[in-house]
Amino acid sequence: MNCPVCQKPVEPVAVALTFKIVGPQATESLCLSCLAAKFRTTRERLLDAARRYRDGGCVRFQGLDLG
Numbered sequence: 001m002n003c004p005v006c007q008k009p010v011e012p013v014a015v016a017l018t019f020k021i022v023g024p025q026a027t028e029s030l031c032l033s034c035l036a037a038k039f040r041t042t043r044e045r046l047l048d049a050a051r052r053y054r055d056g057g058c059v060r061f062q063g064l065d066l067g
């Protein structure tokens with residue numbers, strides 16, 4: 001899957017975050033950089049959130065590269 005904004009490959013963690021933020025109805029996912037821009041945050045803060053989800057036991061984030 002490629003990012004609809006910048007056409008780069010979407011990282012697995014960005015897909016997992018989109019599912020978490022937007023919900024299961026999400027039909028496409030932005031890459032981590034575009035996701036950060038959309039939510040006016042940074043990649044690092046998104047990765048922090050992903051780590052919290054993982055540490056909280058969310059299976060979507062197990063085994064992902066969280067930088």
Ligand SMILES: [Zn+2]
Pocket residue numbers: 003004005006007008030031032033034035
């Ligand atoms: Zn992008």
